[in-house]
Amino acid sequence: MNDLLLRACRRESVERPPVWMMRQAGRCLPEYRVLRAKASFLTLLTDPALATEATLLPVNRLGVDAAILFSDILVIPRAMGMELRVEEGVGPWFPAPLRSAADLERLRDPVPEEELAFVLQAIGHTRRALEGGVPLIGFAGGPWTLASYMIEGRGSQTFSQAKRLLVENPALAHALLARLAATVGRFLRAQVTAGAQVLQIFESSAGALGPSDFRAFSLPYLSASVRLAREQGGDTPVIVFAPGAGWALEEVARETGADVVGIDWRTDGEEARRRLAPFEVAAQGNFDPSWLYAPPEIIQTRVREMLRAFEGPGYVANLGHGILPDTPVEHVQTFVEAVKRNGGSFLSR
Amino acid sequence: MNDLLLRACRRESVERPPVWMMRQAGRCLPEYRVLRAKASFLTLLTDPALATEATLLPVNRLGVDAAILFSDILVIPRAMGMELRVEEGVGPWFPAPLRSAADLERLRDPVPEEELAFVLQAIGHTRRALEGGVPLIGFAGGPWTLASYMIEGRGSQTFSQAKRLLVENPALAHALLARLAATVGRFLRAQVTAGAQVLQIFESSAGALGPSDFRAFSLPYLSASVRLAREQGGDTPVIVFAPGAGWALEEVARETGADVVGIDWRTDGEEARRRLAPFEVAAQGNFDPSWLYAPPEIIQTRVREMLRAFEGPGYVANLGHGILPDTPVEHVQTFVEAVKRNGGSFLSR
Numbered sequence: 001m002n003d004l005l006l007r008a009c010r011r012e013s014v015e016r017p018p019v020w021m022m023r024q025a026g027r028c029l030p031e032y033r034v035l036r037a038k039a040s041f042l043t044l045l046t047d048p049a050l051a052t053e054a055t056l057l058p059v060n061r062l063g064v065d066a067a068i069l070f071s072d073i074l075v076i077p078r079a080m081g082m083e084l085r086v087e088e089g090v091g092p093w094f095p096a097p098l099r100s101a102a103d104l105e106r107l108r109d110p111v112p113e114e115e116l117a118f119v120l121q122a123i124g125h126t127r128r129a130l131e132g133g134v135p136l137i138g139f140a141g142g143p144w145t146l147a148s149y150m151i152e153g154r155g156s157q158t159f160s161q162a163k164r165l166l167v168e169n170p171a172l173a174h175a176l177l178a179r180l181a182a183t184v185g186r187f188l189r190a191q192v193t194a195g196a197q198v199l200q201i202f203e204s205s206a207g208a209l210g211p212s213d214f215r216a217f218s219l220p221y222l223s224a225s226v227r228l229a230r231e232q233g234g235d236t237p238v239i240v241f242a243p244g245a246g247w248a249l250e251e252v253a254r255e256t257g258a259d260v261v262g263i264d265w266r267t268d269g270e271e272a273r274r275r276l277a278p279f280e281v282a283a284q285g286n287f288d289p290s291w292l293y294a295p296p297e298i299i300q301t302r303v304r305e306m307l308r309a310f311e312g313p314g315y316v317a318n319l320g321h322g323i324l325p326d327t328p329v330e331h332v333q334t335f336v337e338a339v340k341r342n343g344g345s346f347l348s349r
Numbered sequence: 350m351n352d353l354l355l356r357a358c359r360r361e362s363v364e365r366p367p368v369w370m371m372r373q374a375g376r377c378l379p380e381y382r383v384l385r386a387k388a389s390f391l392t393l394l395t396d397p398a399l400a401t402e403a404t405l406l407p408v409n410r411l412g413v414d415a416a417i418l419f420s421d422i423l424v425i426p427r428a429m430g431m432e433l434r435v436e437e438g439v440g441p442w443f444p445a446p447l448r449s450a451a452d453l454e455r456l457r458d459p460v461p462e463e464e465l466a467f468v469l470q471a472i473g474h475t476r477r478a479l480e481g482g483v484p485l486i487g488f489a490g491g492p493w494t495l496a497s498y499m500i501e502g503r504g505s506q507t508f509s510q511a512k513r514l515l516v517e518n519p520a521l522a523h524a525l526l527a528r529l530a531a532t533v534g535r536f537l538r539a540q541v542t543a544g545a546q547v548l549q550i551f552e553s554s555a556g557a558l559g560p561s562d563f564r565a566f567s568l569p570y571l572s573a574s575v576r577l578a579r580e581q582g583g584d585t586p587v588i589v590f591a592p593g594a595g596w597a598l599e600e601v602a603r604e605t606g607a608d609v610v611g612i613d614w615r616t617d618g619e620e621a622r623r624r625l626a627p628f629e630v631a632a633q634g635n636f637d638p639s640w641l642y643a644p645p646e647i648i649q650t651r652v653r654e655m656l657r658a659f660e661g662p663g664y665v666a667n668l669g670h671g672i673l674p675d676t677p678v679e680h681v682q683t684f685v686e687a688v689k690r691n692g693g694s695f696l697s698r
Binding site for chain 1: 593637
């Protein structure tokens with residue numbers, strides 16, 4: 001098996017850094033668009049056979065060193081009882097957002113093996129299909145990120161409704177976040193049991209919070225999620241990615257229990273490496289997804305700069321955010337190949 | 350005259366820090382909504398008498414220590430020849446975005462006294478109406494921010510079209526940015542001649558750029574804008590605000606020629622103060638606008654925390670971003686009063 005990712009997460013020696021890409025299982029691949037022409041996004045998500053197919057596409061096409069399950073962070077709120085709709089061009093949204101204690105009370109605490117069985121089945125299918133080729137990453141949204149979507153009802157630039165709730169009714173916010181952390185932890189643990197070999201928590205709305213709010217409403221619940229995921233999950237590596245909160249790398253490394261800290265493209269790679277050095281964590285990132293629009297020579301140069309910035313063991317090459325939908329697939333291939341070709345030269349520190 | 354703002358920008362001694370708020374001349378005031386019921390946003394912008402009226406509203410209602418001209422950063426692209434439309438709920442947008450060298454060639458380099466005369470007239474009217482009560486702030490968008498809107502056609506979460514142009518055609522991007530910097534500089538200089546007593550440059554899309562892109566496509570053009578604005582503008586204080594690029598405070602302080610560096614709400618106030626200490630600049634910010642949703646006692650507590658974080662001379666109390674539209678006006682008043690009441694106790698360092 002290609003266990004580069006597992007070894008890099010544990011900061012063991014590797015021949016070259018592993019490479020995969022956030023949102024690799026999706027919209028930039030022509031094969032994915034063929035799949036989507038036959039089935040809606042929600043069908044892909046909830047049908048284990050189709051989710052498996054989507055998960056495998058980038059492994060075959062791009063030669064990445066890991067598969068990440070084709071899924072969506074909003075499966076948790078949906079399993080809690082919130083109606084999830086997906087519309088072309090709008091993305092997933094909740095027609096009845098959570099705004100009150102009564103709304104929270106109506107939600108259930110899902111048992112992953114029941115309400116989220118389709119995800120666990122897709123993990124099982126994918127593991128069998130991968131035949132030990134590359135490891136499979138399972139994931140969940142961070143509690144604050146899930147809460148912010150549940151309160152807003154959809155993505156937002158300011159998350160002003162969600163942040164309004166934090167100051168108007170912090171007790172309700174904490175009650176919601178505690179329930180979400182418990183569910184996230186249980187769900188991740190179930191994913192490990194089903195076969196996930198690495199876990200990533202996407203705290204995608206981290207950048208909507210300033211330092212004191214991040215410390216109050218994100219960090220403790222990320223920590224609780226990781227702790228719960230580990231209760232039986234043993235030594236499965238956990239990646240925590242909190243884009244937009246580059247100032248918080250040290251706190252994420254020290255307090256969440258992450259094995260790997262995700263670095264976004266807004267953060268300088270060398271600086272991130274230096275700031276994380278005192279902690280026993282690996283780093284993952286941080287190529288600017290928009291740089292994949294550049295001509296191949298430029299992509300190659302910038303990949304080498306990234307590898308140099310992150311040199312040494314304990315590094316997972318990745319983007320610093322998800323692939324942008326209209327990225328040319330040849331450029332994505334250039335990125336993967338450039339890491340594979342050059343990665344071996346940047347291992348000593 | 351209340352010259353607290355002028356003295357704070359120059360780091361002179363003050364009795365208490367001055368306070369004003371980004372987007373104070375607008376949507377959170379009931380009086381503004383009355384005005385908007387009579388005239389469209391575009392009419393308010395372009396009619397000097399109405400723009401003056403909107404500018405004065407918060408001075409009278411909220412007792413802030415400065416007026417900021419009611420206007421919009423997109424008046425520059427409009428004056429360059431781009432059609433600007435404003436639709437309810439969508440905000441201002443350009444139906445024909447800039448995408449090619451030919452698009453750029455079609456644009457003119459506006460003479461502020463002609464194509465932007467309505468802004469300069471509004472400044473003259475406002476100065477007379479203020480009768481020396483509080484100083485008047487003029488402003489412009491930063492070159493990269495204007496470019497990003499001209500390329501996208503509208504606001505964006507990822508600014509992926511604009512960033513695509515940076516890597517696909519950097520020569521075109523630099524040509525556009527150079528023309529914008531020249532226009533921004535000329536426009537700011539004309540605003541000083543018309544009566545503006547302080548200038549602010551809003552580099553609102555700063556956070557769309559990672560460190561190397563910010564250094565290539567934002568910082569040099571901010572510097573050029575400030576330098577050109579100063580050519581005859583003399584000692585008029587300049588505030589540079591680059592939200593989402595909190596990592597770059599030192600570079601903004603050192604390289605743009607700003608007298609005051611704006612601090613966004615994502616950046617810890619004490620840390621910002623410490624990082625700016627080696628430079629001869631004042632700081633402005635950085636109350637999280639969403640905290641104005643909180644009950645008044647909480648607003649007061651957090652204002653005191655902000656004043657403590659920024660204590661010492663050379664500080665302008667403000668939000669860390671624009672006021673959110675649905676902010677209760679009583680809470681905005683609480684914010685202003687809390688600065689005025691407590692500010693005097695946090696002047697020593």
